[in-house]
Amino acid sequence: MHRLVWTLPALAVILSACTLVPSASQPPTSTPAPQASVSAMHSVVARTKDPAGSPASASSRNPTALPTLPDAANGGPGRFPPTGHGRLDGKVILVDPGHNGGNFAAASVINRLIWNGRESETCDTTGAQSDAGYTEALFNWRVALYLTADLRAAGATVVLTRTSDTGVGPCVTERAAIGNEVRANAAVSIHADGGPPGGRGFAILEPVADGINNAIVGSSAVLGADLRAAFAAGTGEPVSSYDGVNGIQPRDDLAGVNLSTVPKVFIECANMRNAADAALVTSARWQARAARAIAAGLTAFVRSHR
């Protein structure tokens, strides 16, 4: 307990992983919830047909229109069937939008300690935000919606760890467990960093062998390389100037990769504390572009790992 209290702020400075905003802070007021039809639980096992106006068709009409989830969901995990056929037919992709909009007001829940495979870690954190108060949780959520629509249109079943940006958690342990449970062909945790204002760029966070995840360390490195190449090509974003080496940062302190038994990486899409990157992450156009690039990286990986 004491160790965690003293080491977490240090980690936040050294590793700057989505800067740990104190959970007692006030929730930002300038971040309206996205308009997604996600009011009731969509079972992780449900496989229903989409109604008209699916994310794919909405997305093809206007590339920056935020896709909605097709079925009612209650904010918890959800499983969404394909909307089309293509290169991802038969594949299951786990999409984990980091943090959650409700975390700011739920310190007692998200500060609960969990075991991340190596050490104690908090259940979740609030995540980073831009200087103007645009939250990382909202950015992650919006990219996840674009990404989900893109993947489903290409034939994938997408499992989301949360289906709104107004809930709390789930704990990072559960985020890993959901991907394991559905035996995802690939899993990605979407984040944006709260790094030093002078630094910018994206980084891929990869697992380090800990026993539990040994079998997926190698494949996750391949996934990371595919994702790095696709994200750089698709967005033009440089690799991080301060996190990792050439855009790759192994991490042994994250439950999301410590506890995964399916190929998994985190992507820190940009640095929300950097003015140039902040302008990008708050742009719907860039969010959609980032999602398309992530979809391309996931596709390259699962196509080469049948």
Ligand SMILES: [Zn+2]
């Ligand atoms: Zn984060």
